[in-house]
Amino acid sequence: xxxxxxxxxxxLIRAVECDQSGRIxxxxxxxxxxxxxxxxxxxxxxxxxxxKGFLVRIKEYMDRANAIKARINGRLALxxxxxxxxxxxxxxxxxxxQLFGKYMTDQTVEILIEEPHLTKNFQYQNLIRFLExxxxxxxxxxxxxxxxxxxVEDFDKQRTNMGQIKADLERRQITLYIKYEDTLHxxxxxxxxxxxxxxxxxxxxxxxxxxxxSIGLTNYKYRKCKQTDVDIWRTSHTAGK
Amino acid sequence: xxxxxxxxxxxLIRAVECDQSGRIxxxxxxxxxxxxxxxxxxxxxxxxxxxKGFLVRIKEYMDRANAIKARINGRLALxxxxxxxxxxxxxxxxxxxQLFGKYMTDQTVEILIEEPHLTKNFQYQNLIRFLExxxxxxxxxxxxxxxxxxxVEDFDKQRTNMGQIKADLERRQITLYIKYEDTLHxxxxxxxxxxxxxxxxxxxxxxxxxxxxSIGLTNYKYRKCKQTDVDIWRTSHTAGK
Numbered sequence: 001x002x003x004x005x006x007x008x009x010x011x012l013i014r015a016v017e018c019d020q021s022g023r024i025x026x027x028x029x030x031x032x033x034x035x036x037x038x039x040x041x042x043x044x045x046x047x048x049x050x051x052k053g054f055l056v057r058i059k060e061y062m063d064r065a066n067a068i069k070a071r072i073n074g075r076l077a078l079x080x081x082x083x084x085x086x087x088x089x090x091x092x093x094x095x096x097x098q099l100f101g102k103y104m105t106d107q108t109v110e111i112l113i114e115e116p117h118l119t120k121n122f123q124y125q126n127l128i129r130f131l132e133x134x135x136x137x138x139x140x141x142x143x144x145x146x147x148x149x150x151x152v153e154d155f156d157k158q159r160t161n162m163g164q165i166k167a168d169l170e171r172r173q174i175t176l177y178i179k180y181e182d183t184l185h186x187x188x189x190x191x192x193x194x195x196x197x198x199x200x201x202x203x204x205x206x207x208x209x210x211x212x213x214s215i216g217l218t219n220y221k222y223r224k225c226k227q228t229d230v231d232i233w234r235t236s237h238t239a240g241k
Numbered sequence: 242x243x244x245x246x247x248x249x250x251x252x253l254i255r256a257v258e259c260d261q262s263g264r265i266x267x268x269x270x271x272x273x274x275x276x277x278x279x280x281x282x283x284x285x286x287x288x289x290x291x292x293k294g295f296l297v298r299i300k301e302y303m304d305r306a307n308a309i310k311a312r313i314n315g316r317l318a319l320x321x322x323x324x325x326x327x328x329x330x331x332x333x334x335x336x337x338x339q340l341f342g343k344y345m346t347d348q349t350v351e352i353l354i355e356e357p358h359l360t361k362n363f364q365y366q367n368l369i370r371f372l373e374x375x376x377x378x379x380x381x382x383x384x385x386x387x388x389x390x391x392x393v394e395d396f397d398k399q400r401t402n403m404g405q406i407k408a409d410l411e412r413r414q415i416t417l418y419i420k421y422e423d424t425l426h427x428x429x430x431x432x433x434x435x436x437x438x439x440x441x442x443x444x445x446x447x448x449x450x451x452x453x454x455s456i457g458l459t460n461y462k463y464r465k466c467k468q469t470d471v472d473i474w475r476t477s478h479t480a481g482k
Contacts, residue, residue, distance in 0.1 A: 125459060212405075213366075215376055218459065
């Protein structure tokens with residue numbers, strides 16, 4: 001087998017493993033990547049018999065990937081609101097930990113973050129603050145899927161930053177997968193323990209500290225907020241707590 | 242009485258109040274400022290009788306100020322080490338709160354910070370992080386005396402930053418007094434509950450996050466540290482806790 005085929009096989013084996021252990025976000029990504037690599041390989045295969053054999057296998061994996069997609073959509077179907085908060089302009093005491101830290105439990109092994117705008121320094125900083133909370137609270141976190149828009153002005157910088165964040169998490173045995181989706185608008189954070197955090201403004205709820213060197217520069221419970229709504233949903237698949 | 246004399250009188254009345262309520266750091270500053278203003282006023286007084294009367298009063302205040310100075314020196318006399326930690330190069334889990342947060346209690350109404358170098362962004366940020374911890378843990382904090390060196394390269398910037406920090410704390414009913422001492426070298430934080438925090442590097446114990454956007458950018462328990470020693474001393478005047 002060629003290197004490409006071996007890589008595809010390795011990806012698909014890991015996909016099945018993740019699938020079986022309930023890590024469906026990661027399984028979906030692995031299936032997609034594995035199938036895509038296998039397709040490339042098959043189109044180069046001259047032997048028609050072998051090609052047909054591969055196509056049967058690919059079809060099987062596609063069926064599994066579609067089944068997972070249906071399961072993910074089922075998970076993302078909102079259940080009931082367990083917590084609602086309207087943040088008013090200039091409110092304080094809205095650190096991420098204060099708002100939704102208690103929902104980020106050890107049962108969270110996967111997280112999906114849909115955050116359209118990640119191009120400015122404070123937006124990267126908000127992402128890091130969320131990831132620090134995830135690393136602190138979700139001891140068994142394995143996989144993060146981050147969906148965001150491409151930075152049309154400086155995609156190189158965005159790719160570099162994302163690559164560094166990915167490498168940093170890798171050192172903690174957490175896989176970060178970044179998906180660029182240019183039509184993304186809504187903000188959402190799905191935790192695999194079954195909770196979904198929906199904030200109108202996503203992670204971008206804080207005003208800048210003013211003046212810069214003042215209480216609230218680094219401890220966000222003292223930061224003033226922008227007006228937005230926070231809803232925590234519990235889906236039907238909620239685990240533990 | 243002239244405005245200057247009235248101001249001096251107000252300062253000295255507050256000095257006596259602080260003195261009586263045990264806020265000796267603030268009392269010392271107020272005595273010094275009050276005496277200094279009164280001296281200016283007296284030298285302009287043409288009536289010799291009045292001048293002598295004032296000088297008697299000034300002498301009284303000076304005696305009180307000297308008595309307080311002796312008391313402060315007594316407080317700063319180290320008692321016993323209650324906690325020692327040698328931070329090794331690249332150690333983590335050394336957030337200020339983790340290192341000495343538990344000594345910053347509600348009984349702390351005054352704090353003396355001797356931190357020679359406050360000129361760079363990360364140094365101001367460290368100061369803000371310390372102040373955020375103080376505001377969080379010491380609910381009855383009234384007075385902070387910060388001793389530091391003048392920024393010889395850009396004193397205007399330093400004065401502006403310090404002025405903004407002072408104004409910010411004022412909104413929380415905490416008085417910040419800044420004293421520039423060009424020969425300062427040692428680092429020390431004295432808490433009026435009787436504990437003294439001595440760190441070889443003072444507040445400047447962290448390495449920069451590298452790459453910038455990585456776990457540890459904002460949550461300092463994940464930050465790598467520089468090698469230094471931490472000693473917490475309990476003086477003979479330790480209160481409660």
